[in-house]
Amino acid sequence: MSFENVKPTTVLKKIRFLKVQFDAEIEGWELPAFRGAVIQKAGEQHITFHNHINDQEVIYRYPVIQYKRIGRNPALICVDFGVDEVHHFFNNRNLDIEISGRKLSLNVKYLQMNQFTLQVWEKSFSMRLTQWLALNQENYAKYRATTDEFVHLTLLEGILKANIISFAKGIGWDVDKDIRLRIDTIEKSRLVTYKEQKLMAFDVTFRTNVSLPDYLGLGKGVSHGFGTVRQVRTQ
Secondary structure: OOHHHOOOEOOEEEEEEEEEEEOOOOOHHHHHHHHHHHHHHHOOOOHHHOOEOOOOOEOOOOOOEEEEEEOOEEEEEEEOOHHHHOHHHHOOOOOEEEEOOEEEEOOEEEEEEEEEEEEEEEEEEEEEEEEEEOOOHHHHHHHHOOOOHHHHHHHHHHHHHHHHHHHHHHOOEOOOOOOOEEEEEEEEEEEEEEOOEEEEEEEEEEEEEEOOOOOOEOOEOHHHOOOEEEEOOOO
8 A cells, every 4th residue: 555545534543553573682773774774675665664765855754664672672563554565575585684794684583463443532541652752953942941840741742742643644544533642751861863963862651542552653763763652551
């Protein structure tokens, strides 16, 4: 399915969600190299893997193939029609790649394919979002202009809600109900390097009435492993 053929749906949307975790081990800073190696194996002509027309032109759309590090293992997250495209990588008989001067064999350690229902509920879900790149230059200036925690939370809540709406639009889900969202805690913030820029990354816990699958990416840099969501499940 192409991006142009994604038809918006309302109320709820069922998507396919594929998580493939490999048994190799990489460092966090090697994730861009893992991404590049997978793109090369799949073929750069398959744009879904990288959202670039060429070196100068970028397609600004939600990445439906995302590159993660789960524990110490590299992983692929495929969202909806990204599931249809990932075969371009797995069609290779040899899945050995080279990262940081060493060869890695990408043997599948864990594979999970689910159909997930996206929906706006009356109840709320507790979530944790890690390595979230929330702030562009304009919002970073607003964030640094004050030390007021309430102002920080209000700004970040608005950005996170916009990130969820952007994701929904990207996979053809027209959300026609009010999204409720509250950030409970900012667990950590630090500067990270993304595309040779220093950006602020946040770990936050939040509650929202939108159901989201574990390991979904939100915010900037999700195809590079930033902004990973996991539901906080109570005992």
